[in-house]
Amino acid sequence: MTASGSGSNPHAPDGANPAAATAHAAGPPAPGPERQADWSALRRLLPYLWQYRWRVAAALAFMVAAKLATVSVPLLLRELVDTLAPPGGPNRLGLPEAGVALVVLPLGLLLAYGALRFCTALFTELRELVFAKATEGATRAIALQVFGHLHELSLRFHLQRQTGGLTRDIERGVRGVQSLISYLLYSIVPTILEVTLVLLLLGLKFDLWFVWITLAALVLYVFFTVRVTQWRMELRRHMNEAESLSQSRAIDSLLNYETVKYFGNEAYEAQRYDQALEGLRHARLRTQSTLSLLNAGQQLIIAVALVAMLWRATEGLLAGRMTLGDLVMINAFMIQLYIPLNFLGVLYREIRQGLIDLERLFELLDSQREIADRPDAVELRLARAPEIRFEDVHFGYEPEREILRGLSFTIPAGQTVAVVGPSGAGKSTLARLLFRFYEVGQPGRAAADGTPAAGGRISLDGQDLRSFTQASLRRAIGIVPQDTVLFNDSIEYNIRYGRPDAGPEAARQAAQAAHIHDFITALPQGYQTRVGERGLKLSGGEKQRVAIARTLLKDPPILIFDEATSALDSANERAIQAELRSVARNKTTLVIAHRLSTVVDAHQILVLDQGRIVERGRHAELLAAGGRYAQMWALQHNGAGASNPADPHPPPHEPGDEHGHQMA
Template sequence: MRRSTKTTTGPPAGALGIIRRVAPYLWPEGQTDMKVRVVTALTMLVVAKLIAVSTPFFYKAAVDALAPETIPPAFALGLGAVGLTIVYGLARAMNSGFQQLRDALFAPVGQRALRRLAAETFEHMHRLSMRYHITRRTGGLSRIVERGVKGVDFLLRFLLFSIGPLVLELLLIGAILFFVFDVWYLLIVTATIAAYVTFTFKVTEWRVRFRRVMNEQDTDANQKAIDSLLNFETVKYFGAEAREAARYDDAMRRYEGAALRTSYSLAFLNFGQAILITAGLVGVMVLAAIGVQSGDLTVGDFVMVNAYMVQITMPLNFLGTVYREIRQALVDMAEMFGLLEQPPEVKDRPGATTLRVDAGRVEFGEVRFGYDAARPILHGISFTVEPGRTVAVVGPSGSGKSTLGRLLFRFYDIDGGAIRIDGQDVRDVTQDSLHAMIGVVPQDTVLFNDTIRYNIAYGRADATFEEVREAARAARIDAFIEALPDGYETTVGERGLKLSGGEKQRVGIARTILKNPPILVLDEATSALDTETERSIQNELATISRGRSVITIAHRLSTVVEADLIVVLEAGHIVEEGTHGTLLAKGGRYASMWYRQLAEEAAA
């Protein structure tokens, strides 16, 4: 089966596809309270716009009331200039009030949508295969999600409450200009809007590619920064601070260039929009001025036309901003939705059952696998771990030892053969049930930047504090923990850097003890430690191995002499298997490795 390590995060069928993905979050299925909020918020929106387009009429009436020769319109209700001015102010306040009420009603809908989307993306990232994660950088992934969620936040708030209301307001104002004044007013306004929208959309589309490049450079700079900080010790060991700073500065230089192109194009867009709006405003005001001079219009009409043009200008300027932001948000969201559409390589089969472990018999039958089809790693590997027994897998680096543990845990699916636990193919059971039955102690235990208690309790989320302490005692780390000023509440630092290698391994062993799995994989669990610490931890590993089916992947052969079966791998093939004594007696590959390691230890 051919594999590719290439990952894709393309947009889901363009802008419309992205909007279709966001729409369900505005009308959440099965959440009546949220739907009521959306409908009520839309009602407030319409009421606010109706008040907004009626407000200039009171402004006109107040101005005309100051001219005694002007006959007040019917809607003036006999109020004088002062009364009409107060009504005008009340109308403006009501418009603002209904808009704020709309925003307050919709806020929970938007926040719930962001929470759902963020959780969905986070869960999906954990469902993606090991292959995907080792080909992506964590910093890049976090930035993609961060920008994508912000983009959705913007789209949810402005798509519903900016574009729709703007269209409604423009239609209402257009109707008023046509029926109250003249068709020419409507034509000028229509031409202005058409020119403005066309210019804005075309220039914004041109600017999108600058934004995309800027995003790429931003992601690259962020990746380099996180990568460098995660490897802080390595940077120090090689005195590479200046090199890392130069590398980061080079990435930021490219980002600077892309950001400047984005800023320059934005200035051009803003200036063009201002010219078009000003031309339309002047055109309408000239018509109104001519009407006042000819006696067809009052000064109040002139003021009202000006008020409507200002009312049009503000949302049009906002349209430019909103469209730019929406387009930029769509660019950001495309990457995130592309991530969501990245299919998991390893999936539960339809009808997958829950793994049942009665004895814990693990069988590798003619297992074939390669991370890349062009470079197979395992060539028909077969061996069995009998219930409660320990099988050690040894061999040189690159022979495929650690791959066996990953395949058993089903980080990858095999290309041929089968892996069975108590007769059940691991591909036919759910991944959750499979993972629950297997405990892994890796070569380098990585801890969360949290307390020691949290890290041990990670083995079983519902564990009590006493159970956590009991696991620590079994791993022989309880005395060390209780001697710390904060005890079990001590924070271990990023990736557990505040603890020594041996302390981290013991925490890892404690959380595996707490998990209490029937099958255990020790993946070179002590090879990164010094000899004294290794021998000490071997006792804890032997303790937790009792009564379990164990696969020990080892580099140091001294750690596997008590194994019930030793499998010797070389270039993806089993070249020998047997007990320690049997293999030494054969005088083959294992014996050669054993005596070479003894000589190296003696010379050390």
């Protein structure tokens, strides 16, 4: 896959702005639907956890047990303190201090205190251990679903996306799933349970002032945290957008390393990246300053509440209504509540951020597939090479720009048809329509009655392409593209990608047919040599031969050669052309070419110009006609060896012709 940030793509819709599209998609929702979107995201997350419902129930049981043990610790501490300070006053037994402790302090209380401390940690760890499988399973399921859905989206979506921003959205979304599951079940629910238990104990054992002080502190704390965090979330969104922008610019620049070097634009790329980093720095500084404000406000609320509680407890102690153990217990309760409450602000921020990230992930899942299988689509099963027919095909990437204008032609079963013409005539679009990367017609174009405008049809053996499943259709087609992009893996992996279940020997046979076996075996690591990002460690001709080997290994009944030898030198091209002609025998083949010498043996040649067929026939017939094809032939060969225009055999290639695109 290639990024679309720098460098134009002739097949991208006009006026497409990937950065704007990404920013718009990641922009903040309106305040009204925001909470509704949060609940929607949580509802959509629940089915992924439902399959682990027994683990969820067990984890909740361990969580309740851990909180009961936690709340019991201050109660036991109260008993210990009161036992150490008996009503009779100081030591009246005349025993040493250690002896008094052993006599007065029941050993059972100490053991119980230690046991409760241990149980708190034990139940907490058991909860996490039991629920870990549910968390990781749900995360894996969502990530896999998003990954699969992205592969199902149309080529139009991937031409408009930015790789860096998209991968960041997926990464943050998956991390958001883990955060939501972890924080909601590990922190929010236990904290609510602990607060409820503490309020009940305070209300039952002491006067209601303790309950009101605690409730007031909680309400004020939550209100302050929510309001400030909601304000901060807007800043956080801007920071995420700035982070995605900087990431996209860095990845895009590195992917286009050679282009940057060709034009000496290292300083320009650094300046663009620095602009993105400066925006990110400013956004992070604002986020950090508001975080400091939030933390300071939270600490103030907690401190005031703690002072009020201890003042009330001290007053009760002096009045004789409470014991020293009660004072210690209340202080312990407040300290225990203080820790999760202090963390509650962080939890709320992380949960809100997780919801935003999860929402973005579900937005990717909700992205509509432009090309979808019909409900009654059937598997394409071919016993032989089929006939392909284009019938009055109209197509445009945008409503305002028509690429193909009523195109009609037939590729008979087992024959080769070549399409030639100037750049932008719509040649490569034919391959994309055959693969159903796009549907015939134009997006947004509708007839007068509002129904979609007819765009013709493409058929295989008389059946519309749309009646077959996309997967089975693409299994039946092999392509050698002009711009070959390889996976950052070994050469053998890239060749076997044409048929992953093929063995190493089959890959070597395909490499021999593509005349790249000798080159590979001469490498230090042979077939295990890694090709680098997008295959950049290989030359253009080497990449193209790997692509040819990959397609030969796939061995489909339909072949598409889109400038399949444009990056090869003349000697290799002649050898591979002979191999391709042999492979294409008895297969239905579409050849897209600029260099006319590569299509002289085609059963039929179509000359395409501005989306229309202006000439058609065999090589000798078109030369004899003296039309556009003959003019193109003469221009490409400058009269060298072409004194007899009816000669079907091409003259020798001129030096430099190995890169193709010699047409004026």
